[in-house]
Amino acid sequence: MNLSNFFKLNKKESKPSVEEREYTILNKEALAEEKKVAVVVPVYNAEEYVRKTVDSVILQNIGFQHISLILVDDCSTDDSRNILTEYAELYENITVVFLKDNTGTPAYPRNLGIELANAKYITFLDADDWFAPNGVKILFDMLERDQVNYAVGKTIEMQVNGQKTIGKHESSLNRAKVSPFSIRHIFYHLGPRARMMNLQFLKDNDIRYPEMKFAEDKQFFMDVLLACGDISTSTEPVYYLNRMDNNESLTKQTNIMEKTDTNIAVMKYILNKKLDTEKEKMAMNRLIEFDSITRLFDRMHFLKSENKEAYYNKFNEILNVLKKTKYDISETFFHPIHKTAYRLLTQKRYDEVEKLFRWSKKEPDKNIVTQGGLAYLESPLTDEENKLVELRMHGETESAVFADHKFTVTFRLFGQDRNNAQYIQFQHRDNMKVVHQFPVQSLGDGRYVLEIPLRDIEKVGLGGYIMYVIYNDYERVMLNRDDGEKVTAEANGLQYQFYRTVKENLSLKVTK
Template sequence: MFKVIKKNRLITYNSLGYHIVDNKLENRRKPSKVTVITPVYNSEKHLRKTIDSVINQSIGFENIEYILIDDCSTDSSRDILLDYSSKFDNIIVVFLKCNTGTPGKPRNIGIHLSTSKYITFLDADDWLEPTGIESLHNILEETGSDYVVGKTIQYRSAGTKIIGEHESCKERRAVSPFSIPHIFHHLGPRARMIRASVIKENQIQFPEMKFAEDKQFFIDVLTHCNTISTTKTPIYYLNRLDNQQTRLTNQTNIMQKTECNLKVINYIINKNLELEKEQMILNRLYEYDC
């Protein structure tokens, strides 16, 4: 155990290098319907808007388990998280002892701590459509699919645009992921919800890389899904207004990105997938990243 005092607050880190604020996990009641996982690092400017977008979900915040993992922020992010944690029993805040430099480890911790039937991800400077979680949850409940993805709208100073149009251009219900053209072209955590058992039973984790960690994770998820669904409904708002300098991918040079992409390519080759499935995945990685 490691003990650190910060701003008159004693923080005791476990052997895995993280601290759960107020030990809320020990007092949890019945599992919520959905767990939202947010990695946080120096996100003070947008963090309240992000958290409020989860609190104000139409599904009812009482049906949400919200886990936020702070990766050693040096701004006021931790104070903001403590404020929300003190007000809501279902907001679970985790502090890491050492900065990891990647959203992979914080997300993995969130997955490990989650108790809900479904998991979704939200980055700390983005926000959700008020009906977003309910829309995805209802589709999974109705179809029995393992995965559902909806529409992501990106905000830039020049205007808005749709991200990953192929995966939100039509309503699909309970189809093979490999039946959807270009399904592997956008593999970020946005606007999607996953059956938790798919992740946990197959021991799927984000690799701790500065780039392409989400590609490997969601390729793994999709290859383990029996069926998935898609919807045209807006779910997620991707903030690209004023955070270009702080985004981790923009702090990664071309050599680092290439190294990470090669790791993902080798990982896929070593999975020994059916040839047609492997080619579909690798074509995306070769065309877009090499």
């Protein structure tokens, strides 16, 4: 392999573009052969994890010979460049790009990967994350089978104390050729993970990452979803997101005010597209409810800040942007507490905003009131309009018994969508891959019964399980249980026990 095949570009233009920055390439000749999939990885000071990242691509069961791996280093100051050079020496289909000057954003490295890629499909991987062994094949097969421009699978976030699924709406069902707008949360969790796209589709629609420090992936994937037509989704794990420590990769450096500024830029970008109103509302909901309420106010950094005025001033900038709309964006909010906060913020009742979120974050024993099929929390606010904060959904166990060789659980849901429950999900506490689901039968007006014969529950293996009621395909709620009585049965040397957790929710434990 000839590693002397380097080249540089140095055009002296006033506004740098993908072609106009200076960089050096190892294994440029590998790009001459079209592959099935291009994997683009932006790299910055990733020496601790980048070997695991690259190895996860090499070991893909689609066959590494079908993959073009493009690693773009944004002037790392650790040993990342030496590690990448080693891989380029070992594998002829690994192309390594060394940028001369740091760009400060993963946008340029990813865009350069789009320009250099020679493949039918493209996917992105961060330099401290990794693919499941069959991750690339799962996405590739969906795109080939369904002839769509976009496919997404399950992302599992790896934490020091456990795992969790990111973006459950994307991977709750196996969907083939569905409208992205049929998934209500489709604009939530728009990082680059677990997604694959038709490369020519990106080029034909001139879709690129904006060169911003934050929110570049959000705007990119909003553009993708608004233009791609039908999409396909998989329940299979595809991507592992590394949150094992406070690693400082190129994509994980955050300042809340800077981040909000880039979110405001994305809001303006979306509104300037003059979209169909319903599509615009879906995109703006994410930017307002999630980015401007949840992330800006419903966090400890707000409560701890000594300069809360800066938060309120930033939100007023957001309200000025919303003046261009002809609808009340809060009517699209999923969580009623955010609607309450939005109302208080628009009325400039800032002391009550702080009181609301301080209570939300720090009060462990909130009183729940149920009436008319809905559930409410008694807030510390005293005015009639805001003293009761509606819950998105609340579940209560009515009874749990074992008799006639089956477990029977009756329960009731309170909420606007209380009649939309579909099944009970048992999620293993230590392994996100282990999930068991059992259908529920509606008894009317939010009441349900779950019946699990002993022969069926025997399929549930050893371990502790979180018990969820799943409604609207992917939304979920736990069941509160008032009494601590345990319900137990034995089969095949195993003990199956429904019990109340320390947080007073119904759960399942399987022991020897």
